[in-house]
Each structure stands twice: as C-alpha cells, then as structure tokens.
Amino acid sequence: MTGLAVDIRVREAVEAVQDAFTEFGEKAFARAVQYSLNRVTVEATNRFRERMPIELRHANAFTLKAVRYELDKTRLSAVSNLDDIVSAVFLQPLQSTWMKYAFGETHRPGGDVGIEAFMPNQSQIYIPNEDGLRASFGIRPNGAGNYRSSDMRIIGRALAAGYERNTGYGGKWGAFEIKHGDRDAARLGVGVHARPPRGLAINGRERLKSKMRRGQASAPRTQFTAAGGRQVDVPKVVNMDRPRLLFLTQPDATYKPLLTPSWEDEMQRAASRIGDYMEEELVNKLEHAVAKGRKVR
Known part of the structure; x- marks a missing residue:
C-alpha cells in the first residue's frame, strides 16, 4: 500500500558505527541493525496507533487494531548480512478494504x-x-x-x-x-x-x-x-x-490520505533514533565482552 511506504534513510547513522562492530564477528553488525530496525518499527507503530483516534472521527477498536508489525525473532540469530534484514508493517486484510482510503487510495468507486x-x-x-x-x-x-x-x-x-x-x-x-x-x-x-x-x-x-x-x-x-x-x-x-x-x-468519492502524514511523521521520528539504538547495541557488546573476560581470568 503506497501510503505505508516510507523512505527512512538510516544508512548514514548505521554506517557511522559499522567499523566498531568488526571485532565482534562478521554477523554482529547485521544482527545489531536488525534489532535496531525492529525497535524503530515497534516504536513507530505504537505511537501511530495512539494518533489514529485523533485523525479518524469514528475509529472503533477493530479499526485501531488494523496496523500491525511483523517481527521474525529467529532472524536475530540467523541474519548474517544486511541483505537479510527485514522488518515489516502491514494492514490487516479486512480493515484494509476501507483503510486504504486513508493511506493514499484516493478514488472510491x-x-x-x-x-x-x-x-x-x-x-x-x-x-x-x-x-x-x-x-x-x-x-x-x-x-x-x-x-x-x-x-x-x-x-x-x-x-x-x-x-x-x-x-x-x-x-x-x-x-x-x-x-x-x-x-x-x-x-x-x-x-x-x-x-x-x-x-x-x-x-x-x-x-x-x-x-x-x-x-x-x-x-x-x-x-x-x-x-x-x-x-x-x-x-x-x-x-x-x-x-x-x-x-x-x-x-x-475522492478521499485525502488522512493517515499517511501521521504515519510518515512517526516513522521518521522513530528512525531518527536508530543511531542511538546502534550505539546501545555496541555498548552492550563491549560490556558483555568485558564481563566475559573477567570471568575467564
């Protein structure tokens, strides 16, 4: 759905800490990116759900549950390179039949x-x-x-x-x-x-x-x-x-994409923190390595 597609442009923030992950193995960086991107997806989706009742005049509970994220937890241990990274947000099939008009589908026959x-x-x-x-x-x-x-x-x-x-x-x-x-x-x-x-x-x-x-x-x-x-x-x-x-x-009828601006805003806001999430992952790796080294001695 066009109204859910957002270019969050996180490459610069992610690459800024890439070299620091090399000493933890070739998969460590990809796993950190996957975990950080998952956090972006979860945060953006949850904050957007809070805004939906404001944007939609008659948003019932069923409609408010339409936006879902999909996280494959097994991927965190299996991902080995950036091409394997996936984090998805989607609309539930039934709710999408009417919510598509708030996410960029302008013409309703x-x-x-x-x-x-x-x-x-x-x-x-x-x-x-x-x-x-x-x-x-x-x-x-x-x-x-x-x-x-x-x-x-x-x-x-x-x-x-x-x-x-x-x-x-x-x-x-x-x-x-x-x-x-x-x-x-x-x-x-x-x-x-x-x-x-x-x-x-x-x-x-x-x-x-x-x-x-x-x-x-x-x-x-x-x-x-x-x-x-x-x-x-x-x-x-x-x-x-x-x-x-x-x-x-x-x-x-013709509709305006009422929800797209809010979704883009929350996604960009969450994505702006991916650099912080990557740094947290790096710190965790360092603390884990130090603790492991102390135990060995």
Whole structure:
C-alpha cells in the first residue's frame, strides 16, 4: 500500500558505527541493525496507533487494531548480512478494504465498500443522514458512529419493494429514491428518502380534533368517481409526516490520505533514533565482552 511506504534513510547513522562492530564477528553488525530496525518499527507503530483516534472521527477498536508489525525473532540469530534484514508493517486484510482510503487510495468507486452492499443499487455510494434515519425508521449509529447491517437491510428491503413517494405501506415508513434526472417537484433532492406513513387526515392533528369537538369543523373526506361512474365518499387519507432524507447518493468519492502524514511523521521520528539504538547495541557488546573476560581470568 503506497501510503505505508516510507523512505527512512538510516544508512548514514548505521554506517557511522559499522567499523566498531568488526571485532565482534562478521554477523554482529547485521544482527545489531536488525534489532535496531525492529525497535524503530515497534516504536513507530505504537505511537501511530495512539494518533489514529485523533485523525479518524469514528475509529472503533477493530479499526485501531488494523496496523500491525511483523517481527521474525529467529532472524536475530540467523541474519548474517544486511541483505537479510527485514522488518515489516502491514494492514490487516479486512480493515484494509476501507483503510486504504486513508493511506493514499484516493478514488472510491461505488460498491467497493460500505453500506451499499445492503441496497438494491450497489453501483453508487450512500452517505447516511443521521437525523433522517432516526426520525423515520428509528435507526441510530452505535457508539463508534457505524450502522448495524440489520438496520441497513431494513432500508434496502424498503427500496427493493419499489414504493413511490405517495403509495401506501401498511401505515409504516417506506423508502424511495430520487435519481439524477428524475422529476423532483417537491425539490427533495437526489438521494434516498423516507416515505412517511399514510393515515386518516384527522389522526394526529390535534388542532382539527379540537375544532371538531367545538363543532367548528367536520372530519375531512375525499370524493371521487370510481369505475362505472359510481360516486365515492371516503375519509381523507394524507401523509402523517413529511419525507425525510436518509442517504445522499453519488457515483463515487475522492478521499485525502488522512493517515499517511501521521504515519510518515512517526516513522521518521522513530528512525531518527536508530543511531542511538546502534550505539546501545555496541555498548552492550563491549560490556558483555568485558564481563566475559573477567570471568575467564
């Protein structure tokens, strides 16, 4: 992943102490470099994890565990030259499907990752409107700011049912979509909207009920001509609420690499200490040699 690749440029600091390791054997220097590089990797990764909740607005525990380092402990005893040195940082496979957009993958096509997997049309991106979801279907995000798949399936099923804005839905909220180019007389805007339940006009209208109790109004009714010319008079049915925006929709999205700057900063900061780590390794070697020599005498 491009956003994880960092040129830390430690050659100068490492080579500064290379000659001092020659008296400890040909493998000593490579092993010291491997151990020091491991320390850089661990320090950079741990410090970066501390910064992730600041950079990401809704970073749950699963996302925060995505960045991992890989250290082969057996390599410390087996490495013999600089070409054998390896220390890796990577993203966990599942989390990488969405975190790649914070690490340099700028273009997100519809259907790549997100709640669109639960919608009939998976070729676009759905951006949730928290107020509309809560006011209509009673759907709320969890503590990490994410929506449950079971809740998203409710909206997906309502869309798949194909209800229009003013069609009945058994007294429950429904869902309909206005696409680019669709007629939008009410100017609701492109996106997925909640269709309010329909019911008798008198229900839920306290002002009208009050007037009826005072004899100042009667229950609203609707008259129309049915098939065969029959005149029909029925109680008036209306929307019991107003349409609510559930999701803004768009074909794709562009992202900024939010995490790359922090990762580069922490990696460079950790790498700047590799010279100190190499010196510590050298001192340890010298102290070990002195102690060993004393024991021999």
